[in-house]
Amino acid sequence: GESTMSHLTQMLGLTVHNFVSAATGLAMAFALVRGFSRAESPTIGNFWVDLTRSTLYVLLPLSIIVALALVALGVPQTLQGSIEATTLEGAKQTLAIGPVASQEAIKELGTNGGGFFNANSAHPFESPNALSNMLEIWALLVIPFATAFAFGRAVFDYRQGRAIAITMMIVLVAGVSVAYWAEAGGNPLLIEIGVDPSPGNMEGKEVRFGPAMSALFATATTGTSTGAVNSMHDSFMPLGGLVPLFNMLMGSIAPGGVGAGLYGFLVLAIIAVFIAGLMVGRTPEYLGKKIETREMKLAMLAVLIYPLSVLAFTGVSVMLQTGLASLNNAGPHGLSEILYAFASATDNNGSAFAGLTGNTPWYNTTLGVAMLLGRFAFVIPVLAIAGAFAAKKKGAASVGTFPTHGPLFIGLLLGVIVVLYLLQYFPALALGPIVEHFALLAGKTF
Template structure:
């Protein structure tokens, strides 16, 4: 399939997901989906949750924290004790404490950053009972928070925003599990591995050489890592290897799985606030940003490696260094941009081998706050915070109290939205500054100069945005990077979730203000343009100096900018 036809097919499939999966999630989160009621009720009894009781935003937030803390401790314990636990046919030893801690935090925060090679570090139990389980649960947490914030906009005069435990269970069993089950069957049919038989020894009959091939329950983990915008992978090669991503169909399906829920949630948002046009406006912003960054990457990679071009080497297929010949430069660009514009982090090519501008596109895509379209749930509640700031700016322009979806946006709402938007860039820049100033941090990059700086900046950007992709070229599995990385992981998750839920609680209590001639319409192209501009300006003002020291300087060192 040519690249143009791939884009057409992707748009058509995502349009169907937007309409039908988006509508289905409204049914799920409003409690009208009952076909798994016999599964749902025993779960509530087991965890002691009352499905009819709702929570204030404080109770909702505390439930998120408690659940995540328990999941963190269980995952950490499995990693540390895996050599004494079952389902360890390859006899993996216990994971180092700092690696185990970073990994547990990473998967609980929906980041799935891995500073190790999965096939040589994790047992089958760790892969299935910790990593894959958290792929489901951390994604369900993000979706629950997004729905809670949407309820804040939709409700009026309400003290509650839903029940976290109910939202968690429904998102998992009604949305994530069914889609992942069907997709896993497709992956297996295409050749993705799914076995508990341990590694395989392969001998070459011609020369007697032998090779050990790691195997495992891969397909079941592969689909949820994409669907839940988790990232990570059973293998260090990730989606570039045929055991995880065997064919062009699975490559395309991976992109669809990554994008389907973030895109569909914009329809869910519009439906729940009783205005589909509002959801379309949010989707339009996401589409403009995604399209711009995809174009930037594809053009840069299609032109080839500037270092090779300077020597006169012809590159008719574009920059193929670090890319799978099965997919090529353009398809690889689409996959990696999809991964970094969401909070996925899985890749089918080596980001470290991209051109400086191509690498900059992936880096800056995350720096926008991953709202284009962002991860499952995180993209929606992230861009809604930008929307609150946007209507505040719009209100200043027309000289009246700003409103969004009929709710007055006052000082409390603006402060919470600003906190949620700014915590990520502040954390990234502070951690990057520390790493470039101390010996333990400077020992990490394997490249000198601006490229080495980009490797450090990318690592903290990826972790704090809960993305999980790796730029490569950084020795990150050290106590310094594992511990400092967890700071970014935790702040990038919970220092945004808590303001989002506080914002939801405050909005739910407000009454709706009638629309007047002075109301700034938030379902029109002007709002789409203004919101897009706010995202770009905030991202540019906070990160442009740092980006200038990395990929921009590297590109200019080749004697050209493009």
């Protein structure tokens, strides 16, 4: 935060890693894309070349544009450490400032999430108004969606990228709709005692944003593995908090982090095509490449990494006193806080249900391991899939080839997402936010 890090640390330490992490995600994504576009190739590209190109041609130009736009909207960009302000009561107050706009730009564009200020995008110096809020949401989403269309161009079939992008958008819009519906309705316990429900649930939200912009930002930041926040997710209604939680449990695939969203979605596409092949009784193929035993084993290994990390660590934490001692809320909301913490760490998101005290030896250790599993254990089978596909021959499409660019494929892909992740997480969600929602309707809160 602003009181912990020096300007030099922010600029040379954190900002550099913000660029490198995003460029690494793009490099991993296009390694998998080359697996589909190349035929009988022993390689899938050069990591250092991809890292350099991603930084110089994508991240830096966009960051400069977004940073200048944020400055125009009132975000500070200075090497000055602080300024003195006079409050309405006449008292003096010291306000921290610094190179905020440049940090904010790559924080959002690189789907990193770590803000200059501890309050993140809820701080008026990070996002002063509704227009800056919309610009930051655009910055969150632009590269992940663009990579889907870049995928279509790389495989010489724009329809493939369009199908992936449409599926991402459907999942994202569904999440925003549920979150807004939950937050706009307000708290039923407050409505019972005569509180006006028209503003919606304003607890933990900035007045300049309200429930609508808060729900949109929360869905976008967890749908892209960013972790930036403009409201307190822990203060959302149970079903409102379920949306960002479920986004992370899915691996933030709608549209996902920079690069990570694309390769995560392509793994699901492989599974969907395999299921389609089983249903019609022919060898499944995706973009002319046969999906065989090895690729399916690797794809299933990849999608099992997240539930293995999240559910295992959550289960152990609720059984140990050292895990329960950090809770400030009991019952289903306490379980949701622990589940959210490990989902956020595994997904490399960083947002939190802040009722959990995470700065303890137990959570520092287990959350750190969860971060490593989510980042490295997932990408290893993805790169193995890329290498396996690159070495295969590319077959020509025939009459019996399952089309992977139309509404049927989009529907099948959505079905795979719903069935796969509900089977993995529904029991945990039923014990957490879902039962909390029904308890709230019955007049009990946690």
